Every structure is written in structure tokens, then in C-alpha cells.
Amino acid sequence: MLHTPRTPHTPHSPARRTRAPARRRLRAAALLASAVSVCLVAASAPPAPLGVGDRLFPHLGNPGYDVVAYDLSFTYSGSNSEPLKAVTVIVARTTADLERINLDFAHGKVDSVEVDGEPAAFATAGEDLVVTPGGALDEGERTRITVRHSSDPVPPENRGGGWVRTADGLAMANQADVAHLVFPCNDHPSDKARFTFRVTAPDGLTAVANGLPTGVDRAGATTTWTYRTGHPMATELAQVSIGRSTVLHRAGPHGLPVRDVVPTKHRAALEPWLEKTPGQIAWMEQRVGRYPFETYGLLMADATTGFELETQTLSLFERELFTEPGYPEWYVESIMVHELAHQWFGNSVGPATWSDLWLNEGHATWYEALYAQERADKSLEARMKAAYGASDRWRAAGGPPAAPKPPDPGNKISIFRPNVYDGAALVLYALRQEIGRPVFERVEREWVSRHRDGTATTADFVRLASEISGRDLGDFFQAWLYGEKTPPMPGHPDW
Numbered sequence: 001m002l003h004t005p006r007t008p009h010t011p012h013s014p015a016r017r018t019r020a021p022a023r024r025r026l027r028a029a030a031l032l033a034s035a036v037s038v039c040l041v042a043a044s045a046p047p048a049p050l051g052v053g054d055r056l057f058p059h060l061g062n063p064g065y066d067v068v069a070y071d072l073s074f075t076y077s078g079s080n081s082e083p084l085k086a087v088t089v090i091v092a093r094t095t096a097d098l099e100r101i102n103l104d105f106a107h108g109k110v111d112s113v114e115v116d117g118e119p120a121a122f123a124t125a126g127e128d129l130v131v132t133p134g135g136a137l138d139e140g141e142r143t144r145i146t147v148r149h150s151s152d153p154v155p156p157e158n159r160g161g162g163w164v165r166t167a168d169g170l171a172m173a174n175q176a177d178v179a180h181l182v183f184p185c186n187d188h189p190s191d192k193a194r195f196t197f198r199v200t201a202p203d204g205l206t207a208v209a210n211g212l213p214t215g216v217d218r219a220g221a222t223t224t225w226t227y228r229t230g231h232p233m234a235t236e237l238a239q240v241s242i243g244r245s246t247v248l249h250r251a252g253p254h255g256l257p258v259r260d261v262v263p264t265k266h267r268a269a270l271e272p273w274l275e276k277t278p279g280q281i282a283w284m285e286q287r288v289g290r291y292p293f294e295t296y297g298l299l300m301a302d303a304t305t306g307f308e309l310e311t312q313t314l315s316l317f318e319r320e321l322f323t324e325p326g327y328p329e330w331y332v333e334s335i336m337v338h339e340l341a342h343q344w345f346g347n348s349v350g351p352a353t354w355s356d357l358w359l360n361e362g363h364a365t366w367y368e369a370l371y372a373q374e375r376a377d378k379s380l381e382a383r384m385k386a387a388y389g390a391s392d393r394w395r396a397a398g399g400p401p402a403a404p405k406p407p408d409p410g411n412k413i414s415i416f417r418p419n420v421y422d423g424a425a426l427v428l429y430a431l432r433q434e435i436g437r438p439v440f441e442r443v444e445r446e447w448v449s450r451h452r453d454g455t456a457t458t459a460d461f462v463r464l465a466s467e468i469s470g471r472d473l474g475d476f477f478q479a480w481l482y483g484e485k486t487p488p489m490p491g492h493p494d495w
């Protein structure tokens, strides 16, 4: 994710990109207090919300199973203020004996739940949908959960939803914790799965989702568009676009299909920007290796989101970033590279917990800044020196990069603070200063290759850098990632 600056004239200042977007979030406590309703027969103890114990979002995710695949069907009426009809099919493997299955789901009406074809009881507890199948599930079973529900694009009061309402339809922005406002899921980045999307929309609208299309079926006055991901994906990276869109196709490096989704009426203005993508992919590949997915492209949403988002294979951008004349060209391109870099750092290699967010944003900021230096002569060193000067302040406000403070009450998106952007790119700069450029570049390549399609922790990164440099970098990283104060910069005693 990257916040869009609202005053586009001095975009070099990292602080500009830290303003919170206009989203407002409901206090979790208020939400918890509002909703414990039992819909069918429940087991003896009252259903309770569970989580996987994420330090920043304790209630996200659920223990006892691992999702293998989601199959999501949405039927769109043509109005983005009406709930969509939806069916979510989850194939999961249990990792414990389970009498109940907790799913994260908090913003839609559930009509029915089936587990392995049999009706199941269900209840709401906090932000969980608690499912009680007719018989308990044993550890190691493969189970299929079908939920028929609505998916409401109008966000709950005081909280941004996963759906983003655009001028001509819908897009999705689930990071960090709102996929479960769209569909029932195990809403934590540690549980990646394959996704299939089936979107039915009235004629005249085009639907696009993560991955590649596998079918277009016309029936009467509607069309159903099917997409499938070729790689596992976290719920926070799901994307579904519905709108009066044109899908543009071009070839990326070694034949990679590049497809962009633009509002048809803005196509002419946006196309010159989109032509830059293949060159940017090639630039990234030269630095870290092959692009990790089956396709890439930009979704230019006709909406004011306040941010850009690296939804897997199809990054979400505000149209205004490209049509507002105040942004210098090099700056817009560097933001395109930021979201592109996330496809390796954050998507293919996902964070194991939200405290590992610096690995996403630090690397995306790093390649954003490197690109600006190489293509527009914007000094990386000057940017890092400025970040060094601000780093203690950022740490005081947001915590050290790898131990960020919890989100501000009512604004969960506030974990996206400067400490994990330029503050974390600064850690990578310090590492490069410490171990030298060639070794640093080997660490980067090996990181995305070794953890491809998986999740990784901060400790994994420390281990890898130590392994490749042939030195124990534990103390170095302890100070840079967890210190209250910013350590001295190697090679820059004057800073």
C-alpha cells in the first residue's frame, strides 16, 4: 500500500505520503459489543471470536485449519449501493480436531452454511462467523464449507470496507484487515490459498479479478466472468473490479501477459502511462529475478481512495494519480514501481504476521527510490539521509520498524506509518552499507527465490542475510529493527 499525497508539488518528502486516507474505522470494541446473534442451534458453550494471535490484529485469522482454495461467486445488480448476492466455497484442511469452524466475516447477511454438503449451524460472534457442522471434524480432514451470503459494498458506519465504490462500479481494497467485510475467510496473510472468482454482472459492465480469465459466459442480459489465480494468495490481496472498463493487453518480458483495466472513458489519457509497465517489470527482473506471477497490470479505479494497493497481479491505482497534472512524471513512475515491487515483496513472499510489514513496505520503498535515482537522478543517498534525520521521530511515533505500534483506535490502517516505509528502506540501506552492494543484491535475489509463493518472518530475513554475508548479523538487525533509537549509519559517521 502507498498513501497518495494530497498536495502533489513536493513529492520527495516521505512525510507527504503518510497522511491517513479519508477512511474512518469503527472501534473494534464497539463492533464486538454489537454482535453476538445465534441463527441456528449452537453447541453448548457460546460461540466466541478467535484469532491466530497476531500482535497487531489479535482477532484476525482462525486456528485449526488451513484454507486450500476459495471459490467466490458474486452477482452484481448494476448498482454499487446494493448488496451483491454471493456464494463462498472454502476448501480447507483441518490442522486440529474441530467441533466448530470459525471464519472471519463481519459485513453481510448469511443465508445458509453447508459443511461437506450437509446443513450446518452458524452464529455470529464478534467479527467471526462460527460454523458448527453436524459432526466434529478430525485433524487432517479435507472439508468443504459453502456459505450463501450477501456482500455489502456500503461500508459499515465509521469504517472503510473491502469494497471500494467507484464512479462506474466496484473495486476491492482489503489490506490489512477488511477482506472479511467482503467474504467469509481466514483473514490473515499467513494463510494463503488458490482463488477462483465468478462475477456475474449486467451487460455493458466488465469484471476482472486476480489471475487469468478462464471463462466468459453470457446468459440473457448478464455475463459471468471467471478468473483463477495461478499462485497462492492472501485474502488481503484479492481484487475484483466491476465497471465500464476496457481491458488492454500488451506483452511484458519473455511474453508475460500484461493486462490493464481502465475506465473506458479515460482510456486515451491513461494509456501512455500503461505503456511503461513492461519496461518497469524488466527493470525489476534485472535486480531480483523473474516476475513471480502469471500476469500483471494496473487497475485504474475511478475513485478517490487515498492510496495505491498491490492487489496480486492487478495493482489498484487511483485514476487521479495519473490525470492530476501536479505530479511529476518520475514520481508517478516510481509509485508504479512501488506497487510492482510488492508483487515480489509482500505478495509472492508474504508477511507471516503484520509485524513483518516492514519487509513489504521497506522493500517496495527501496525499489521505488532506486528507480527514481536511476531514471530521474533523484539521489537515493539524499533520501536516505533525510530518512535518517527523521528516523528517531518515526520510531517514537510508530515504534521500531519490526515492532510497530498497534493501529490507532478506530483507524486500523494506521499501521502504515513512515517507520515501515522510508524508515524501513533505511534499514535496507544500512544493510547494504554494512555488507556491501554485491552481497546485498544476492540477499535480495535469494529472498524472493527461497520464499516464493510462501510467507516469511523477520527472523527469516535476518538468517538469510547472515548466511549469505557469512557473518552473524543478529546484533546489527536487533539494533536496526527493534531499537528505540536509530543506530549509527555504517559508512556515514557524519549523519
Ligand SMILES: [Zn+2]
Pocket (backbone or CB within 6 Å): 001, 002, 338, 342, 360, 361, 364
Ligand atoms: Zn506499499
